[in-house]
Amino acid sequence: MELKKELLSIKLGDLLPSARNVRRHAPGEVQTLAALIASQGLLHPLIVTERLGGRGASRRLRFEVVAGERRRRALLLLQGEGRLPADHEVPCELVPPERALEVSVAENSGREALHPADEFEAFKAMVDQGRGIEDVAVRFGVTPLTVQRRLKLSALSPRLLALYREDGINLDQLMALALSDDHAVQEQAWFEAQPWEREPAAIRRRLTAGEVEAATSALAGFVGIEAYEAAGGVVRRDLFDDAQSRFLSDPALLERLAAEKLEAHAATIRADATEGWKWVEARLSLDHKGLRAFVPCEHRTRRPNEAESAALAELTQRDQELDAEEEALMDSGEATGDDWERIGLEQEEIEARRKAIQLGLRTWSEGQRRRAGVIVTVSRTGDLEVIRGLMRPEDRKPAADEGRPADEAVHDRRDGAGRAASASTPAGSSPERREAALPESLARRLAAHRTMALQASLLRQVPVALAVLTHAIVNRAFGDDYRRPPSVVQVTPQFSGNALKAAADDLEGSAAWQAVEAAKQAWAARVPTAPGDRLGWLIALSSEELLELLSLCIALTVNVLPGAGAAFEANGLADAVGLDMADWWEPTAASYLNHVPKVQIVQALKETGPGLTDGGVESMKKEALVACAAARLAGKRWLPVPLRKSTA
Template identity: 35%
Template sequence: MRLRPMPRRSRTMTQQIEVIHQDGDVIDVPLNRLKRSPRNARRTPHAQADIEALAASIAVKGVLQAPVVEPETDGEGRPTGGYLVTIGEGRRLALGLLAQRKRIKKTAPVRCVVDLSHDPHEISLDENVTRAGMHPADQFEAFRRLAEDRGLSAEEIGARFGVSAQVVRQRLRLGAVNPVLMELYRAGELTLDQMMAFAVSEDHDRQAQVLDQLGAHRPPYLIRRAMTEAKVSAGDRRAVFIGAEAYGEAGGTILRDLFTEDGGGWFEDPALLDRLVADKLDGIAEAVRLKEGWKWAEPHIDFPRALGLARVYPHPVARSEEETAQIAALSEEYDALVSQWDAVEELPPEIEARFKEIDAALDAFGDGTAYDPQEIARGGVFVILGQDGVARIERGLIRPEDLPAPEPEPEVGETEVRAEGEGGEPAPEGEEPEEDCGAPLSERLVLDLTAQRTLALGDALAANATVALSAVVHALALSAFYPAYERPTCLEIKSVSADLDGHAPGIDDTRAGRSVAERHAAWAGRVPKAADDLWSFVQGLTATDLLDLLAHCASLTVNAVRAPFDRKPGAWAHADRLAEAVDLDMTGYWTPTVASYLGRVTKGRIAEAVREAVSDEAAERIGGLKKSDMASEAEALLAGTGWLPPLLRKPVPVQPAPELQPEASNLTEQAA
């Protein structure tokens, strides 16, 4: 606002109505007599946040610059007693907000300057066009001086300027950056986003070091990454598992990012964090071992592989009639309470307490499954840190040395084999063999007879599809749920599960990995404990359950990994046909990120992905960046596009061979 000449006099309201104003008069006008000028050049309404900030400033410091007004007249040119605000409409609105909140009276006097010599529209335009705002760097340092010289807190400064304490903290942090950075910002060589990236840390030496390493023209995300490269992100699974509070209580410090909505942050002591993770996992493992009685329990960040461990699962337990009745009664009461109080938003305390009592009682009965005490006595537990930062307990693991010894083979009885040369040789010519009804059959004869039976059994099985289906499911289920030493089946169907975690670490915590594990655990709880009882179980399944179990067991054998040391083009082609048959859509299972794809391919591949999913312009825009920067930018561009690399896309359906036309068919026959 331009400075106006000092007034010659100030008049009361009564005098103002009666006399003719002179240009430059300073008058006190009641707030409720100030009106918006129809000739104000500013048509766009003031932002509410700006009015709030101005109102907070006026409440503390008053109106620092007097509004410029002109007397309002009626159609005949007579004064109405009102005044049109030519310059200072924002101040008028802010004063009105204070009056609305009872901070000042509606008739509070407002010191104004009368302008009669200029066109109201022009001076209003001039006020907004020629005004130069303060450089943000000056504002940051001014806020810092208020905090340091006057000892004002962020909350106090925010109240005086109508901004939040968080905004004040951001400006204070920016005002405290390395002076070299501030001068570059003033000179226009650094952007505000770059300044915020440098200000993640208050370490001036580190800021200068990163500036020297990267220069002044690097993208903000790369600066922020360099400023925090030796720290652990607050989103890391270890940080989520421990939590900021426990980490702080142990003496760790967290570097907070004041310039993100969630506050972000980095744990500055990775060694301390790793120790806390190990101690907490160890505590959970020991608590599970003591409570449940397992022989051993071990903590691990990731599931250890290639240890040769067998695994057992819990099985349904028989409940007493009393327990069954109690569970039924509690469940019935729970359902009745839900029906009665379902429409009520806030439950009475006694009803809410009863819900909790029923929940606790039902939880005490468990889910109806349990591990065999002998398995618990020789088995153990892994406590794994999941990718989501939550400990996952893997029970029922048996070490090779703790596996029970296989039972001896049963007596063969009539089919007992004897070695050749021990009565198995044909009797010499002319001699009658000695009769010995209890003598074992020769090995050669046993082979002959059982071969005959094998072929006949196979032929009969082929004629009975239902039994054949049961036999296949039985063989696969033995391989899926029972140890290798306990798989009684005559079908030589080999079921092998690929170790996918070795190719893609953390795959068990993906959507597909969790789905497979949950389905496997559900079936493991249903199949009988003894492998010898599985045949009866399989034969007793409904057709739907039999097919579901077959599908699950078959799914465990899928291996479409393209390993350079194990080329299987036929299997890979079949995987494409299988994906086509089940209509596999990998967009629901996988997304392109720096870790999953973009950081592991060439710049050409990155550009190709962005070009396919976004546009040629986007690919060209990031093409000049370094690979790491290009990958990070591409991740943001590809988010939500559903782009997949060729290996993960839906396969192209195989077109059936065209049928021969009659004429062509005849020609073929003639040629033959």
């Protein structure tokens, strides 16, 4: 059957959408199509029918688009951007109204989509013909990164691409295999793998085995990718990871470069006559266990000078402004991830600058420097960390050798900002320091819950409780006169319950509080009410009962709040009682989620397991996100960093 076609040029303004178009177009993205039309022209005419519109003198002929609505919208976009004239005419094919429906069906059926592999190879052919990546991106309305990714896929093993065309491998697996440029390695990673080893994550682990992931490596951050590459190091980049992860293939070179950079800093300190330390040592890493091999010298904290005081005040004011901005964003519910990232980065910068000033206020006597030394190392965040005032055990001497009386030990342990600093924690390594990403009030809240859990754990750990009590006494009875390290047990005694409740208003509802309170009530019913009767009653108790009561009393003095000055001993105590905070605490709205920004809630969900961020959680309002996260994190045993087990 021969059908007549009538080709017309119709002004874009005279084209209207049609109810006869079988493809129902929801408002959507047409920028890519517009870019294609701008670079290639309109390759196919629109299919239209006539329509008389208007009334009276304004009645005129218009045309409804029964096939090609997305093209019409893309042309309107170009016209709105000024890339087409106001009177632009569009090539159209006119069909009678009775044929409109069948033509629309025919236009939208029977078409086979271009296979992605064909698209990869087409992009490669255009670049091979001399077109630049940016030019191809503009012509097809995509980003340069998209072009780079398609070129990367086009360079995969032909054997794997053929398998992809046959649906024997999916696109995610191809993207993982693209981590390697070697066809033999790609084919080995696929064809010699077991079925369970062909998941994208498993493929990536196999291809990057033995390499260093830059994003999680402190040494990579310290050395810098550019310096590593300048020294001949090879970096493998994952174009298909949104973060574009980088993997360093030569760990030995990375360690050598880090060691050389550390040694250069150490040499500078050795050459500085004002430093005067007995030794300066460069170490690639230093964990808490390694640090405990040294004895920190007691330092004095001088008053900040005028410039330092002004700088600290300025940092405090800016920190408060950021806190206020953070609260306003949380209340508005309109903050973006960029907002939280900007605030978080500036808070980290403020904390780093404040810490640098505070460390500069520390001073040691000449006698201390003659017997102690300095470790130059890399922090967990990849920054240079200089820990001064460390003594090796063999270098310890009586305080008299320093030429100063024993009672001259520094008792004011407050830093330049007026906050407590740990006497037993070397510079730059304090696990009590405020995490930049957590508000100080939340840090104290979490520490209160950890303290309460330690108290509850001590109730049935009599040997540990005795060791803790003995430790506190031995520190005073047998320690150096000039050095009085703090203890988690304040045997004056000072019970910590009120301080803990002040730090965490939800503490009394916790399992740890209830366990300790139950033990207190059980003994309160037995202890004589008259103080004069208690000593005889205690003497009459069996050894087992006396030790159980002693464990309770010791537990009630435990205090590991920030500023209590016992971070190292707290970690040791937690290890001794086998403390796992997931047994005592979980992130609820009151305990955690209401106190952190949305980006940290989403991060907690991501850390907990795959799929927990599904359902558009990142776009939720804060209140809805908190409720959703509380439900999804319940029972998952996720913990924020301050509550996780010590790695020492």
